Amino acid sequence: MSNPSIAFIGAGNMAAALIGGLIADGTGAYRITASDPDQDKCNALSAATGIRTTTDNLQAVSAADVVVLAVKPQVLQQVATSLKGAVQQHRPLVLSIAAGVRSQTLDGWLGGSTALVRCMPNTPAMLQCGATGLYANQQVSDIQREQAESIMRAVGLTTWVPDENLMDAVTAVSGSGPAYFFLVMEAMQAGAEQLGLDADSARLLTLQTALGAARMAIESPESPATLRERVTSPGGTTEQALLSLENDQLREIFARALTAARDRSLELSQLLAND
Ligand SMILES: NC(=O)c1ccc[n+]([C@@H]2O[C@H](COP(=O)([O-])OP(=O)(O)OC[C@H]3O[C@@H](n4cnc5c(N)ncnc54)[C@H](OP(=O)(O)O)[C@@H]3O)[C@@H](O)[C@H]2O)c1
Numbered sequence: 001m002s003n004p005s006i007a008f009i010g011a012g013n014m015a016a017a018l019i020g021g022l023i024a025d026g027t028g029a030y031r032i033t034a035s036d037p038d039q040d041k042c043n044a045l046s047a048a049t050g051i052r053t054t055t056d057n058l059q060a061v062s063a064a065d066v067v068v069l070a071v072k073p074q075v076l077q078q079v080a081t082s083l084k085g086a087v088q089q090h091r092p093l094v095l096s097i098a099a100g101v102r103s104q105t106l107d108g109w110l111g112g113s114t115a116l117v118r119c120m121p122n123t124p125a126m127l128q129c130g131a132t133g134l135y136a137n138q139q140v141s142d143i144q145r146e147q148a149e150s151i152m153r154a155v156g157l158t159t160w161v162p163d164e165n166l167m168d169a170v171t172a173v174s175g176s177g178p179a180y181f182f183l184v185m186e187a188m189q190a191g192a193e194q195l196g197l198d199a200d201s202a203r204l205l206t207l208q209t210a211l212g213a214a215r216m217a218i219e220s221p222e223s224p225a226t227l228r229e230r231v232t233s234p235g236g237t238t239e240q241a242l243l244s245l246e247n248d249q250l251r252e253i254f255a256r257a258l259t260a261a262r263d264r265s266l267e268l269s270q271l272l273a274n275d
Contacts, residue, residue: 003031004065004093004147009057009079011036011045014097015070017126019049021154024128035060061086066093066147069106073098073272080109087114093144095119095151099171100269103137103164115139117148120170121155123178130156131177133170135163168269172261180257185210 006022008015011034019032029050035057036042042053054060061067061083071079076098087094088111095117096106103116110116117140121132132152136145145160152158161170185206192202217224232238 003028005031005033005063006066006068006151007060007064007092008032008034008068008070009060009083010034010069010071011038011041011053012070012072013126014121015068016045016048017128017130017155018068018070018151019045019051021125021128022151023049023051025154027154033060033064057083058086061092062090064090064092066095066144066151068151069094069096069098071098073101076101076106076272077109080106084109084111087111091115093117093140093147095148097121099175100265100272102269102273103135105273107137113139115141115144117144118164118167119148119152120167120175121152122174125155128155131174132156132158133167133174134158134160135167136160137164168262168265169258171265172258175265176261180254181210 006027008019015034015036019034022032023029030052032049032051033054034042034045034051035054036045037055039055042055045051046053057079067083067087069076069079076096091114093115094106094110096103097119098106099120101118103118106118107114107116114137116137118135119132120134121130124130125132132155134148134152136148140148149158149160161167188206188209189199189202192206193199197205216227220227222230228242232242
């Protein structure tokens with residue numbers, strides 16, 4: 001099935017980003033349906049993308065090869081339970097983008113033996129520049145893995161993890177990660193202003209440098225460590241700044257921050273499983 005029909009349950013920010021990405025990638029609007037209780041949201045999405053929309057989740061699921069659950073984690077149990085009969089009858093591939101809800105928990109709500117892919121996208125997905133970690137349960141076929149991956153690739157890069165526990169690490173790295181870089185940008189901008197640059201120049205120089213460094217790191221075959229060494233002349237200015245950051249234990253600071261985020265992700269998913 002190379003052209004699956006796709007139903008989005010929940011037509012919020014992430015669903016709209018995915019649908020926009022799929023259509024920009026050449027997926028026919030006729031293959032996509034989205035359902036949401038908010039009729040105005042449905043009308044706006046239909047008008048913007050040409051897809052079919054409905055306020056009836058069951059209607060959306062009934063003809064879908066792939067169902068993307070794009071509601072908030074807090075309402076997922078109620079939504080999944082109400083779809084159980086249709087999912088058991090039609091057996092679609094189910095993608096869940098809800099943070100923290102384990103595949104076994106979701107599979108239980110959907111009636112069992114569901115082909116399930118858990119996806120953890122991040123906010124740059126809204127600009128088709130996201131990074132998504134994916135995990136597939138045992139029921140997912142190779143073709144379904146490709147279908148899941150091609151949907152998430154519509155909003156950026158994807159990578160699979162072999163063990164669901166690693167989804168908490170994905171959450172800590174790329175899910176929460178944009179905020180870490182925003183904090184670094186804030187700190188650099190403030191430092192630039194302390195050195196006497198005006199706010200506009202501090203902002204422009206900081207943000208363009210972040211973008212340029214990210215592009216170099218992505219586009220170069222070299223590791224970030226090699227790129228860093230190349231721009232660090234012995235006795236130069238960069239070396240002094242890097243020595244200061246290393247002395248202040250930047251690496252340990254990041255390791256502790258990521259561990260704290262991973263542990264919180266684990267705690268939250270346990271809370272959602274016990275609800
Ligand atoms: N945004 C991100 O960067 C991001 C990153 C990673 C993962 N996620 C995950 O993506 C999911 C969606 O996030 P979002 O930011 O797109 O949230 P959102 O904008 O609130 O979208 C959720 C949509 O689901 C609708 N909804 C509520 N109850 C429903 C029901 N019973 N049936 C169908 N639709 C229903 C909501 O309608 P109302 O507004 O009327 O309630 C809303 O339009 C979440 O589970 C989140 O964890 C998001």
